[in-house]
Amino acid sequence: MKIKINISSDILIKPIIAESILETGVLLNISQAHFDRSRGEVVADVADDKFDLMCKSLTNKGARVSKLDTPIKWDENECVECGACISVCPTKVFSLDADFSLLVDEAKCIQCGTCVDMCPHKALSLGNNNK
């Protein structure tokens, strides 16, 4: 499952993700990370049955953890099938088929929200957490 880990500025420099991995022995596959002076945000995959364990460990160290269980939402009524989303998606969720219809493979979505900003027709949205 995809999770988002929010790290506030006061604990930004502590290696809490590494500590939690070592402490729990649970693997995290990080697919995205953003850090600046004010905050850190990491999107990662974790096994479903290990979520509670990892969540507890990270939360104890001051991080905020949320599940990203709703992939990108595609509003076909607003979509004009231009394909603007295709080139900005890091995981190739979007493609055009032979007759130039847009195909959306939601399973690949890491909910980064880049396509939400790109879409000229507000046809893409993220239900939870992001954007």
Add this chain to the structure above:
Amino acid sequence: MVKKTIHEINGRIRDGSVNVVTAEEMVHIVGELGAEDAAKEVDVVTTGTFGAMCSSGVWLNFGHSEPPIKMQKVFLNDVEAYTGVAAVDAFIGATQLSESLGMDYGGAHVIEDLIRGKSIHLHAVSHGTDCYPRKVLDTNLTLEDMNQVIMMNPRNAYQKYNAATNSTKSTIHTYMGSLLPSFGNVTYSGAGVLSPLSNDPDYMTIGTGTRIFLGGAQGYITGQGTQHSSGGGFGTLMVQGDLKKMNPDYIRAANFTGYGTSLYVGMGVPIPILNEQMAQATAVTDAGVTTKILDYGIPSRDRPSLRDVTYEELRSGYVDIDGRDVPTSSLSSFKKSRIIASELKEWIFRGEFFVSLPAERLPKDISAKPMKQTEGIALVSDIMAVSVVTIAKNASVYDAAKTIMDTAFNHLPVVNDDNTLVGIVTAWDISKAVSQNKFDLVEGIMTRKVITATADERVAVVARRLDQNSVSAMPVINKERHVIGMITSDDISKLFARRS
């Protein structure tokens, strides 16, 4: 030699014997039969395009109120329209933004809402005259309630358009969409093989008066579009059509993050095949339309071109930039362009749409001029402070504090032994270090990612960089990264204060 007349073709449309194909189908027909036989075979080729066309808008006549008003300012759903004409006429432009909602809602949305039959709030103010005494007016109107609602787009249907990419280290938001850092993607616009003007690049049949498909209704080309630049293959069209007859499938409001609103306009132009030259012209393919990939990371009128590219390569999903496969995105919808070309073909088949010869042809071989600027363009070198005090990275925090006190500079660029810029410290950084009882070297407390400018940059560009990075001063550096000046938000404010 094939020679047909518009009259003959319209006769065939009337009696149902006309042969119409789309510009995509024409490629194969000319490929198989050759231009001469294709010209005998085919009477009309239909084109289509559906993309963002910012230079679009609508003239509205609201009817007169009681007591009457000469509108001086008018707002539709809080989006300002231009009413510097007669009493109750106004032009709403696609990119005008809402006073209250900003970039989320604009003129384009008002236009789409009108076509969808929604009610629009009209607010108008006036100074009041003897003939038009009313000063304020508020009412709600739908498309049906108004007299004329005429779409009048000064620049649509670019023959082709530059593709866009971004050389800088951060994502930029443009009217070409989000452009990812370090040439992370390429975006493009235009229908290539289906593009109206690319199928008649010598404007043999397209011109003033040509009847077209506009927004799902019949409309007309009124002449060359603004910035028509036929010499370089960037012709444009000015078009008009009746909004009351249009269809929201073909007119859609758009929002470009960080840029604003625009209107997606669906347009199709029929090209009568009068001779084999026309047959040959309409056989153009995506591979036959070449444009350039421009670096939108350079905020200049003259954006550098990285390379030439065909629509075929753009549409393949990837283009090669310096040996890397860079993913592409179209901003215009090829699927919709196809639907428009097919719809127009159907109209002609059904005898509902007749082709026309232009009353006047579009000008050839002209180019659009850049703006003549009578006020000098201020450069960083004109206003930067040249007496700069730097500090060595291995100086102490105490030294830095003392330098700031002695010189009254708030920002100290930090330099290496060879005088190259490696960081910056501010009075605030020093206060912070002191408050944490940190008295180590400047190197330990400086900001390493320094936002810089060069002397030959334009002040307007640098002002935006200051703003975007929320800093108040930038070192000005040369090619060797030596600090040759400082530019501050104060310098820039003074420049603009002096001008106004």
